[in-house]
Amino acid sequence: MFNVKIFVTYKESILDPQGEAIKTALHRMDYTNVNQVVQGKYFEMQIKHNGQDINEEVDQICDQLLANVNTESYRFEISELVEG
């Protein structure tokens, strides 16, 4: 069993209006030293090993559903769960 953490964010070239709005709010709160805010999506899933390469499988999941690769990029972390 694998524990998988997935992060999806807008590509750098894509304006992130939500991140910009949060940054504006932070500046209004006097956190004027905040230079950049990126809002993204976070997913956590547990995946049973089925013989397929887990990296490939997670990559496909991200590519086909979790991220729209036109506008978003993704990264993920995989750790193996010790089954007890």
Next chain:
Amino acid sequence: MKFAIISFPGSNCEYDLFYLLRDEFQIETVFVDYRETSLPADAKAVLIPGGFSYGDYLRSGAIARFSPIMEAVKEFANNGGLVIGICNGFQILTEAGLLPGALRHNESLNFICKPEPLAVKNNQTSFTNLYDDSETVVFPIAHGEGNYYCDEETLAKLKQNNQIVFTYQDNPNGSVEDIAGIVNEAGNVLGMMPHPERASEAILGGIDGARLFQAMIDSQAVKN
């Protein structure tokens, strides 16, 4: 002649289309549930209505495109069938890969609901051949995620193939090149954020949209 409207959980403009086509155009119009795996064999056009399919979970249109009916819609489109996606329908068509690009949050983050003047940039399609070249039409928009994006390579292709069909005259949402609606390369699949079905009866405040549906009907009548 039969037109088919796809009904997803969360669609909310399907009856606007239904009453318009049935009562104003006397077209036999049926709803096709998203759980179906086939379209009526005699369907001449497929309409994907606006709304919030699957609650816009994950991204607008991202879940709907995996609905059982979508395989049949893809096949219909790939065989040259007329498909129009309006608002959420446009978002579903891009997610499904039937149209290029993606719809992002509006630049202002506001949900915008107002009549919007558009320019008809391509009046040679089966949807727009009753409009004059560069004619101004007014259709309402009602969306939070209508900010069209595509990369430069895709944009160049859209221009080259004359796939940009409608543009905003006063860009409300930040869309690349003021794009409000595009067709696929073959010209039989149209996606647009503005709502022609809400501007097709005088009692609703405008009739600019009616010619779009009339053009779709005419194009199929010629074939019969």
